[in-house]
Amino acid sequence: MRIDVLTLFPEMFESPLSYSILKRAQEQGIVAIAVTNIRDFTTDKYHKVDDKPYGGGPGMVMMPGPLFDCFEHVEKLAPHRGRVILLTPQGQRFNQAKARELAAEERLILIAGRYEGFDERIRIGLNAEQISIGDYVLNGGELAAMVVIDAVVRLLPGALGDEDSAKDDSFSVGANDHSPLLEYPQYTRPEVFRGMKVPDILLSGDHAKIAQWRCEQSLERTRQWRPDLLDAGDLGERR
Numbered sequence: 001m002r003i004d005v006l007t008l009f010p011e012m013f014e015s016p017l018s019y020s021i022l023k024r025a026q027e028q029g030i031v032a033i034a035v036t037n038i039r040d041f042t043t044d045k046y047h048k049v050d051d052k053p054y055g056g057g058p059g060m061v062m063m064p065g066p067l068f069d070c071f072e073h074v075e076k077l078a079p080h081r082g083r084v085i086l087l088t089p090q091g092q093r094f095n096q097a098k099a100r101e102l103a104a105e106e107r108l109i110l111i112a113g114r115y116e117g118f119d120e121r122i123r124i125g126l127n128a129e130q131i132s133i134g135d136y137v138l139n140g141g142e143l144a145a146m147v148v149i150d151a152v153v154r155l156l157p158g159a160l161g162d163e164d165s166a167k168d169d170s171f172s173v174g175a176n177d178h179s180p181l182l183e184y185p186q187y188t189r190p191e192v193f194r195g196m197k198v199p200d201i202l203l204s205g206d207h208a209k210i211a212q213w214r215c216e217q218s219l220e221r222t223r224q225w226r227p228d229l230l231d232a233g234d235l236g237e238r239r
Contacts, residue, residue: 001105001156002032002082004074005145006067007112008049010035012142022150025159033149034077041069050115059116067111067122074109082107084128086118087141087148091130094148096180098131102148103155110148112141180229182221184214 005013013035016022025031039047049067050060075081083105092098102108111118111128123130133144153159187198201213222229 001030001103001153002034002078002080002107003149003152004077004107004109005033005035005112005149006038006070006074006109007035007140007142007145008038008114009112009140009142010037013146016146016150021154021159025153025156028158030156030158031153034074036070036074038066038070041066041073053116057116061116062113062118062122064119064121064125067118068125071109071111071126078107080107082109084109084111084126085148086111086113086123086128086130087132087144088113088117088130089132089135089137090117091132093135094131094133094144094151096151099148099151100155103152108148108152110141110145112145114140181218182226182229184217184221 007013013033017026017033017035022031022033026033039049042048043065048063050062053059053061071084083102085108087110111122111126122128131144131148133147138144187202191198191203199213201209204210
């Protein structure tokens, strides 16, 4: 997979992309991630990328010219155009299902906005979809782009080393392939820590019973902490 990021602050990506799973995935050729500075495609001496909104109002809006020029340059760097995504609070809510969907793509082009947002002609002209990582507003789309990259790359074959590592994550498909569930509780050594003991079932060696316990724990946690993930039909079927 290839992921391109268009941003006004490429330096923000240097550290997140240089550690752990994202670093290894790039070194192993599982993913190629390229970050391009939109400001490099301005034509005035001030490198201006924003202007006042037509009709008045607070703040500044990202101009279409520099962003289109940047996009058209980046688009030619690989044979596949891929999915073009604007990171914006107006977008579809990002979740694990969307991460799996994007992980199946050959290429993603992520565009991180700033200021009061994008000139609407950017969305229309690039035929871009919009993604939001939550119902809140950030200073820019860079952190949102990092979240999308992290969630997507860990789903690529070979990125985690163990192919089963992502299967039991929270928000992965739950029992009977119905609703996504929160992950079951995890324990490691020591067996007893400050009076808190590892559940006996996990020490039993009975893998069938352990699997059943984990399923029950996932369902109970989801009911207790995120009941919105379960509809009434699923709850009835699993009791």
